[in-house]
Amino acid sequence: MTSKTLTHKVAIAASTNGEILPMQRQLAIAKCAELAALIEQHTNSERNGYYPTAINSLVFVRCNTSRTIEDVSEPLLGIVAQGQKKLSLAQEIFQYGVAQYLVTSVDLPMSVCMIEVTPDHPYLGLKLNLDPAQLCEIIVQTNPDIDRKENSVRGLCVSEASPSLIDCAIRLTKLLDTPQDIPFLAPMIIREIYYRLLTDEQEEAVRQVATSGSNMQRIAELIKHIKAEFAQPLRVEELAEQANMSTASFHRHFKAVTSMSPLQYQKHLRLMNARQMMLAEAIDATQAAYRVGYESTSQFSREYSRMFGAPPIRDIERFRSV
Numbered sequence: 001m002t003s004k005t006l007t008h009k010v011a012i013a014a015s016t017n018g019e020i021l022p023m024q025r026q027l028a029i030a031k032c033a034e035l036a037a038l039i040e041q042h043t044n045s046e047r048n049g050y051y052p053t054a055i056n057s058l059v060f061v062r063c064n065t066s067r068t069i070e071d072v073s074e075p076l077l078g079i080v081a082q083g084q085k086k087l088s089l090a091q092e093i094f095q096y097g098v099a100q101y102l103v104t105s106v107d108l109p110m111s112v113c114m115i116e117v118t119p120d121h122p123y124l125g126l127k128l129n130l131d132p133a134q135l136c137e138i139i140v141q142t143n144p145d146i147d148r149k150e151n152s153v154r155g156l157c158v159s160e161a162s163p164s165l166i167d168c169a170i171r172l173t174k175l176l177d178t179p180q181d182i183p184f185l186a187p188m189i190i191r192e193i194y195y196r197l198l199t200d201e202q203e204e205a206v207r208q209v210a211t212s213g214s215n216m217q218r219i220a221e222l223i224k225h226i227k228a229e230f231a232q233p234l235r236v237e238e239l240a241e242q243a244n245m246s247t248a249s250f251h252r253h254f255k256a257v258t259s260m261s262p263l264q265y266q267k268h269l270r271l272m273n274a275r276q277m278m279l280a281e282a283i284d285a286t287q288a289a290y291r292v293g294y295e296s297t298s299q300f301s302r303e304y305s306r307m308f309g310a311p312p313i314r315d316i317e318r319f320r321s322v
Contacts, residue, residue: 001171015079020021028166029098031099031166032080032161035166036081036124039060039082039124039173040124040290043062045122048064055176055186057128057190059126059128060126061078061125062122062128063083063117065118066116067209068111069113069114070110070111070275072108072110073108073268074155075130076128076130077101077128077193078125078126079100079101080098080123081126081316082123082125083097083098083101083114083117084096084114085123085125086114086115087110087112087156089156090264092224092259099160102156103202103206106219106220107220107224108155109268120281126169126173128172130213131290135198138194138195139198142198153204153256154257155257155258159201162318165196165197170198172191173184182304219253219258222242222254226239227269229247230293231293266302270292271295274286274289276306277291277301278312285304285311288300
């Protein structure tokens, strides 16, 4: 039997909602149960949040309750081991769950909500930060494909995780029980994870994280600039010149990667940072507005309400009461 035949073979088994699942999907879900059990051992049932590990680029995620979080995601791989997640990027909604993965190629402001979770059945997942230098090394060694025509692709994608990718995540997690093995074995397993991503259906997006001079990398560099200087006035023409693009081309490529215009991207950063300031520093809306670059508090309040569903004061009160 050929590999192509195997790929399309359907297992005589049903998922929780009664549909017949392909054999590979069934195997991936089974492996995720093992991964979830391992993550459970390294997280605290009493605390939501991120759990850094002894492997620098690896972080576990646990959420016992359904709650929306605004965050700026850096280039990373995220695998869902248990539960479901709903993610909003500009006007787009992505919903994914067990045995699926997310790759973000650039820094993206997004809204994330873990759904259908309870303390007895929490959301469990892992994040692995992506290293462009290591990705580039693997690209050069495996399939550089120099003549490939480049297309701008969105800096966020969701796909089914293969059993081999989840197996890598399991082996990487198990290294935490033998810390003496981490310095030697972790880099090898992470390298294998990168290889799996570069041979998967989202290979083009992953490839452009590391491709010098690609549209995505040029946009990524300017995104970092906008992120660092979000309170300053945004001069799109200057950014386009830095990217060696016309203003119209820069707008087109920026929106293809981020689903937002440069000004919309900056506005998301400003409002998210303003919210964090009001929560962490107990400052009022007027102070927050000026600190993130707004000259008009009324404009700040209008745009804040559109993004978060309530005016600043009411939103902060609601957030603190949860």
